[in-house]
Amino acid sequence: MTKEIYENPDLKKERQNCPFNKEEITNFLDGGKEKTTERRQLETYILSDEQLKDAVPMEYLSHADKYAEELRKSCLLMHKLADSPAGQVQTLRALMGAGLGSAILKEGNPIALHYVMFIPALMGQGTVEQQAKWLEKAYNLNIIGTYAQTELGHGTFLRGLETKATYDPVTKEFVLESPSLTAYKWWPGSLGKTANYAVVMAQLYTKGKCEGIHPFMVQLRDEETHEPLPGILVGEIGPKLGMNTNDNGYLGFDKVRIPREQLLMKHSQVLEDGTYVKPTNSKLSYGTMVFVRVVVCQDVTVNLRKAVTIATRYSCVRRQSELKPGDREPQVMDYQAQQHKLLPPLAATFGFQLAADHLWNLYNTANNSMEQGDMELLPDLHGLSCALKALCSSEAANFVETCRQSCGGHGYMSCSNFPRIYGQVTAAITYEGENTVLWLQVARYLVKTRKEKSGGLSVKYLIDEEKGPRTVDTTPEGIVKLYRRVAVGLVDIAIAELENNSRKGYAPHDAWNHAAVHLIKAAQAHARLFVVESFVDSLKGSRLSAPVRAILSQLCELFIIYWILDRSGDFFLCANLKKEDLLQLNSKYVQLLAAIRPQAVNIVDSFDLRDEILGSPLGCWDGNVYQRLFDEAAKSPLNQKNVHESFHKYLKPLLKSNL
Numbered sequence: 212m213t214k215e216i217y218e219n220p221d222l223k224k225e226r227q228n229c230p231f232n233k234e235e236i237t238n239f240l241d242g243g244k245e246k247t248t249e250r251r252q253l254e255t256y257i258l259s260d261e262q263l264k265d266a267v268p269m270e271y272l273s274h275a276d277k278y279a280e281e282l283r284k285s286c287l288l289m290h291k292l293a294d295s296p297a298g299q300v301q302t303l304r305a306l307m308g309a310g311l312g313s314a315i316l317k318e319g320n321p322i323a324l325h326y327v328m329f330i331p332a333l334m335g336q337g338t339v340e341q342q343a344k345w346l347e348k349a350y351n352l353n354i355i356g357t358y359a360q361t362e363l364g365h366g367t368f369l370r371g372l373e374t375k376a377t378y379d380p381v382t383k384e385f386v387l388e389s390p391s392l393t394a395y396k397w398w399p400g401s402l403g404k405t406a407n408y409a410v411v412m413a414q415l416y417t418k419g420k421c422e423g424i425h426p427f428m429v430q431l432r433d434e435e436t437h438e439p440l441p442g443i444l445v446g447e448i449g450p451k452l453g454m455n456t457n458d459n460g461y462l463g464f465d466k467v468r469i470p471r472e473q474l475l476m477k478h479s480q481v482l483e484d485g486t487y488v489k490p491t492n493s494k495l496s497y498g499t500m501v502f503v504r505v506v507v508c509q510d511v512t513v514n515l516r517k518a519v520t521i522a523t524r525y526s527c528v529r530r531q532s533e534l535k536p537g538d539r540e541p542q543v544m545d546y547q548a549q550q551h552k553l554l555p556p557l558a559a560t561f562g563f564q565l566a567a568d569h570l571w572n573l574y575n576t577a578n579n580s581m582e583q584g585d586m587e588l589l590p591d592l593h594g595l596s597c598a599l600k601a602l603c604s605s606e607a608a609n610f611v612e613t614c615r616q617s618c619g620g621h622g623y624m625s626c627s628n629f630p631r632i633y634g635q636v637t638a639a640i641t642y643e644g645e646n647t648v649l650w651l652q653v654a655r656y657l658v659k660t661r662k663e664k665s666g667g668l669s670v671k672y673l674i675d676e677e678k679g680p681r682t683v684d685t686t687p688e689g690i691v692k693l694y695r696r697v698a699v700g701l702v703d704i705a706i707a708e709l710e711n712n713s714r715k716g717y718a719p720h721d722a723w724n725h726a727a728v729h730l731i732k733a734a735q736a737h738a739r740l741f742v743v744e745s746f747v748d749s750l751k752g753s754r755l756s757a758p759v760r761a762i763l764s765q766l767c768e769l770f771i772i773y774w775i776l777d778r779s780g781d782f783f784l785c786a787n788l789k790k791e792d793l794l795q796l797n798s799k800y801v802q803l804l805a806a807i808r809p810q811a812v813n814i815v816d817s818f819d820l821r822d823e824i825l826g827s828p829l830g831c832w833d834g835n836v837y838q839r840l841f842d843e844a845a846k847s848p849l850n851q852k853n854v855h856e857s858f859h860k861y862l863k864p865l866l867k868s869n870l
């Protein structure tokens with residue numbers, strides 16, 4: 212007899228009469244039907260492997276056992292690469308990301324940095340000969356590497372890094388030293404116990420002169436015994452807010468000698484006699500970070516998609532309180548307040564994905580031209596990658612926390628998966644460039660462009676400023692113009708602040724520091740303009756059926772209005788917005804909440820996120836929330852016996868002690 216598949220009746224009702232083809236949205240997000248098929252095959256290939264399932268929930272393991280268990284699964288995943296139906300590159304991309312990879316390696320991937328930064332650093336910083344020497348070993352996992360840049364005393368200020376690499380022309384070697392405790396590398400993933408090699412970023416000294424930060428290939432551990440090599444002091448930094456098996460570690464050097472050829476010399480060189488050959492652009496050694504910032508935008512979007520799916524399905528299963536006196540308790544998704552919490556992040560997942568796709572294309576174009584020696588696109592790529600990484604990570608972290616809060620007490624359970632999702636997304640605010648620092652990098656680029664009237668495609672609006680009447684048109688295209696006016700206006704306000712500070716007699720660095728609040732606002736407005744424009748333009752340019760276009764256009768309109776209502780001061784200040792315009796936008800916003808509400812479950816179903824990837828009893832497709840919560844509670848070691856042994860040891864004596 213076929214087992215009746217349970218489906219929560221409320222979810223079942225939500226799914227009836229869906230006006231659009233969910234598969235079409237799935238294909239749109241995957242990049243085509245073939246990509247969807249490939250992804251599903253890969254997910255089945257990985258998720259059906261019983262050896263990759265956790266015998267007990269990771270929460271109940273020790274720090275060391277969590278690491279060992281995640282390393283076991285991570286190594287097993289690497290063995291599965293060869294037979295993957297999706298090919299190595301696609302499979303690795305999926306396994307290193309926030310979707311399929313996190314479904315298996317819930318506490319973090321001990322070898323993530325090998326693929327996320329070590330290999331990209333070898334490719335981006337190594338000569339053809341150096342790539343030939345090490346890349347094959349890296350791809351074959353004969354060596355495991357990390358990217359060791361941040362130190363105990365410095366993460367942001369790269370020019371302040373202390374690790375030294377001094378060239379010895381007699382032996383034709385570099386001598387690596389950590390001159391102080393603060394010079395110890397601190398944070399690199401996979402460094403604690405896993406990696407045996409690292410690309411180490413160090414201050415290069417030759418002929419008595421410091422030539423700045425450069426990348427060095429360094430062996431850390433013996434390839435057979437895994438013992439640290441002489442002069443290498445390495446270990447793990449301890450528990451963190453999340454990602455506790457990413458194996459973040461520390462690394463100190465006590466006069467470690469490496470051959471000259473282990474300076475990665477794609478962009479700059481040191482000749483045998485110690486002569487330094489400069490790069491065409493001194494920031495090319497920062498290239499690995501640019502690549503990862505671009506990838507971070509996609510990863511935080513996947514995490515946000517998971518959080519929104521969990522919260523949306525749960526909000527349609529959960530019935531609470533009384534809307535109409537005497538009526539049955541309503542689904543909490545029927546409260547406008549709940550829609551206001553969940554539908555903007557739902558819309559944001561599309562906006563961030565489309566912007567991230569746009570940035571990825573820019574990265575590939577820029578990288579190809581830089582490979583030919585053409586640096587023209589680098590400033591725009593740096594500015595945009597900083598802007599989008601900072602915006603997507605901070606907005607996604609806030610939205611994930613809102614999703615967690617929207618699920619009440621059950622959202623606070625570890626098994627809800629919100630703590631892990633939040634731990635992953637909030638880390639992205641800090642790593643790959645702390646967001647405030649990146650905003651200031653963006654502002655530097657905007658001010659320079661506005662003043663010099665020259666810059667890349669993403670800042671063209673600062674050069675060819677639109678002329679004509681400053682009317683307020685609240686169509687999507689008209690709203691993009693409002694965002695553009697705000698972006699220009701806030702840059703001009705920041706520049707006026709800088710000039711005002713200079714007139715007060717501030718030195719340039721003080722004038723800059725005392726304008727930081729305005730500079731950061733201008734940078735954020737620039738980033739929002741990019742996302743809004745990508746969202747509107749991508750929908751205009753896409754071939755979609757009328758029903759799909761209708762729902763995606765509603766989501767787009769909701770999202771671009773949401774940010775106006777959230778930042779209305781900027782729009783009053785710079786975009787000629789009037790009170791009546793804002794009231795009109797507010798009523799449009801609540802109309803859109805009501806219009807999208809009936810399709811919320813169908814939209815998150817279109818994300819096609821398997822239960823194993825969501826990893827949450829609150830968000831399962833069938834909506835069987837309460838039974839699943841109970842099943843999770845039953846796994847607690849404390850529930851294995853009615854009376855825990857500690858009662859007899861501690862509580863009973865207390866109860867009998869008549870204090």
Ligand SMILES: CC(C)(COP(=O)(O)OP(=O)(O)OC[C@H]1O[C@@H](n2cnc3c(N)ncnc32)[C@H](O)[C@@H]1OP(=O)(O)O)[C@@H](O)C(=O)NCCC(=O)NCCSC(=O)/C=C/CC(=O)O
Binds near residue numbers: 360494497503644
């Ligand atoms: C904050 C930074 C960028 C400051 O760098 P600095 O050398 O001090 O440069 P300036 O601020 O003086 O700017 C000079 C000039 O250079 C341009 N520029 C800066 N960075 C880049 C770049 N990456 N690409 C291209 N151009 C760049 C800048 O625009 C200026 O141009 P002008 O024309 O205006 O002169 C730097 O210190 C920095 O990047 N800090 C952040 C460090 C960071 O990101 N660390 C990440 C470590 S790895 C990690 O976190 C891994 C995580 C694990 C995981 O991802 O899983």
Ligand SMILES: Cc1cc2nc3c(=O)[nH]c(=O)nc-3n(C[C@H](O)[C@H](O)[C@H](O)COP(=O)(O)OP(=O)(O)OC[C@H]3O[C@@H](n4cnc5c(N)ncnc54)[C@H](O)[C@@H]3O)c2cc1C
Binds near residue numbers: 361368400454646651
């Ligand atoms: C989960 C995780 C994984 C990581 N993995 C790696 C890795 O694999 N490899 C690696 O090398 N590093 C790694 N890092 C380190 C990470 O790159 C740094 O933490 C990050 O660059 C921030 O630097 P910091 O920690 O020195 O913070 P700081 O820069 O000290 O930030 C402290 C405060 O100072 C402020 N601040 C700093 N400079 C300025 C300024 N110029 N203007 C205004 N405010 C400023 C910041 O905004 C922040 O509020 C990781 C970090 C985390 C959290």
